[in-house]
Amino acid sequence: MINAKTRVLVVVGTRPEAIKTAPVIYELKQHSAKFETIILATAQHREILDQALSLFDITPDIDLNLMHARQGLPALTSRVLEGMEKTIGKIKPDILLVQGDTTTVFASALAAFYHKVPVAHVEAGLRSYNIYSPYPEEVNRRLTTVMTEIHFAPTVFARKALLNEGISKDKIVVTGNTVVDALTHISRLPFTLHQSELKNLKLDNHRIILVTSHRRESWGAEFENTCAAIKEIVRKYSDVAVVYPVHPNPAVKETAEKLLSGIDRIHLLPPLDYLTFVNLMKKAYLILTDSGGLQEEAPTLKKPLLLLRKVTERPEAFHSGLSKYVGTNRDKIIRETETLLNNKNEYEAMITNQNPYGDGFAAQRIVETLVRWSAGEKMLLEPSAEFDPDGKKSTNLREVAAKTRAS
Numbered sequence: 001m002i003n004a005k006t007r008v009l010v011v012v013g014t015r016p017e018a019i020k021t022a023p024v025i026y027e028l029k030q031h032s033a034k035f036e037t038i039i040l041a042t043a044q045h046r047e048i049l050d051q052a053l054s055l056f057d058i059t060p061d062i063d064l065n066l067m068h069a070r071q072g073l074p075a076l077t078s079r080v081l082e083g084m085e086k087t088i089g090k091i092k093p094d095i096l097l098v099q100g101d102t103t104t105v106f107a108s109a110l111a112a113f114y115h116k117v118p119v120a121h122v123e124a125g126l127r128s129y130n131i132y133s134p135y136p137e138e139v140n141r142r143l144t145t146v147m148t149e150i151h152f153a154p155t156v157f158a159r160k161a162l163l164n165e166g167i168s169k170d171k172i173v174v175t176g177n178t179v180v181d182a183l184t185h186i187s188r189l190p191f192t193l194h195q196s197e198l199k200n201l202k203l204d205n206h207r208i209i210l211v212t213s214h215r216r217e218s219w220g221a222e223f224e225n226t227c228a229a230i231k232e233i234v235r236k237y238s239d240v241a242v243v244y245p246v247h248p249n250p251a252v253k254e255t256a257e258k259l260l261s262g263i264d265r266i267h268l269l270p271p272l273d274y275l276t277f278v279n280l281m282k283k284a285y286l287i288l289t290d291s292g293g294l295q296e297e298a299p300t301l302k303k304p305l306l307l308l309r310k311v312t313e314r315p316e317a318f319h320s321g322l323s324k325y326v327g328t329n330r331d332k333i334i335r336e337t338e339t340l341l342n343n344k345n346e347y348e349a350m351i352t353n354q355n356p357y358g359d360g361f362a363a364q365r366i367v368e369t370l371v372r373w374s375a376g377e378k379m380l381l382e383p384s385a386e387f388d389p390d391g392k393k394s395t396n397l398r399e400v401a402a403k404t405r406a407s
């Protein structure tokens with residue numbers, strides 16, 4: 001019998017992919033009459049992928065279990081490519097869905113291309129225009145773009161980048177970032193601080209600086225500068241506490257522990273589950289990070305963010321002053337952090353109701369687009385249903401979609 005449903009192979013490899021793909025998986029499963037959704041974990045990450053998936057109650061149908069301790073890029077890329085090539089050959093999906101810019105994304109897209117399976121790329125079109133920052137993610141994204149059939153650009157800015165590279169406008173849909181969907185959902189769940197992993201930290205009466213850092217291009221001296229800056233800020237401000245859930249990558253963990261452990265008011269923690277982490281972001285005074293996802297989450301939660309990088313592929317919040325670059329120079333990190341600790345006006349200027357990254361309907365837009373694509377429709381989504389940060393927040397996508405189908 002011919003399978004009348006569209007078979008979608010959804011790939012997740014790392015923590016941020018799990019968080020940002022979860023809303024899409026949820027929406028696909030709401031359309032089970034149309035889609036056969038198969039979830040595949042490459043497990044480029046192991047523990048922190050499982051931690052993120054379990055919060056969203058997602059159990060992969062296939063698990064390639066590929067992570068090796070201290071894995072290098074070439075070996076990881078080969079394992080994902082070979083594993084995905086074999087799996088796609090067996091599963092024969094109608095479309096492969098990937099999210100973001102990791103090695104999992106690039107190598108899975110390449111495997112799909114070898115099988116001539118179309119690729120849907122969520123969070124397409126982000127560009128820093130520096131191939132070494134973020135490294136190797138900027139190149140992963142660009143290479144994935146050339147193999148992609150449907151580009152889910154989170155913002156108009158990302159769509160412009162794709163158009164500039166010659167991608168046809170008919171293949172791009174502006175969706176908002178799915179992390180806003182995930183964050184909105186998780187924010188509504190009950191959370192009790194004194195039953196969480198934060199329960200033993202003495203955080204009351206302190207301004208919390210939430211720190212995360214893991215980017216490859218900052219390993220070594222740059223990350224050491226960041227640690228030195230953190231140490232100095234805590235020394236100078238007795239009402240400041242730093243909470244830093246450390247990424248499990250040994251290149252990061254070993255340095256963070258060597259330079260920051262055992263210091264009063266610096267709390268190094270293991271990776272936190274997303275529910276606890278979201279609630280920690282809500283409690284934070286400001287966020288100091290080099291993460292991609294946090295750049296989108298901070299404005300969603302109205303938290304000022306200082307970015308430990310010189311360039312970003314997510315510049316929207318920087319254009320509107322909600323986030324600022326500090327790079328990895330020790331003195332600059334200290335100076336900019338002190339400004340936000342001491343100057344109320346500067347601090348408040350970074351808090352607005354704007355959210356340039358999404359409105360919580362990204363996954364609906366993505367799945368509606370896939371419904372149309374699988375029906376062979378030419379227009380993937382009406383422009384009026386696309387994400388518009390200046391448009392009405394209450395756009396009910398399901399109504400827009402239903403109206404269009406009826407007409």
Ligand code: UD1
Nearest residue numbers: 014044045046047048049068069070071102103248249250
């Ligand atoms: C990867 C992605 C990066 C993304 C980040 C999110 C690439 C090249 N890098 O970087 O884009 O921003 O994930 O966190 O795709 N490890 C564990 N347990 C885990 C996860 C990692 O022990 O659950 C350790 C292992 O020793 C592993 C190492 O971290 O070898 C590096 O993992 P890898 O996925 O290669 O790189 P990340 O730095 O995590």
Ligand code: UDP
Nearest residue numbers: 016019245271272273274277291292293294
């Ligand atoms: N995050 C989490 N627990 C942590 C640290 C981060 O759940 O201890 C979440 C964070 O909210 C964001 C995502 O993980 O959604 C970011 O992951 P990471 O920094 O590993 O990757 P990046 O976004 O930089 O690719």
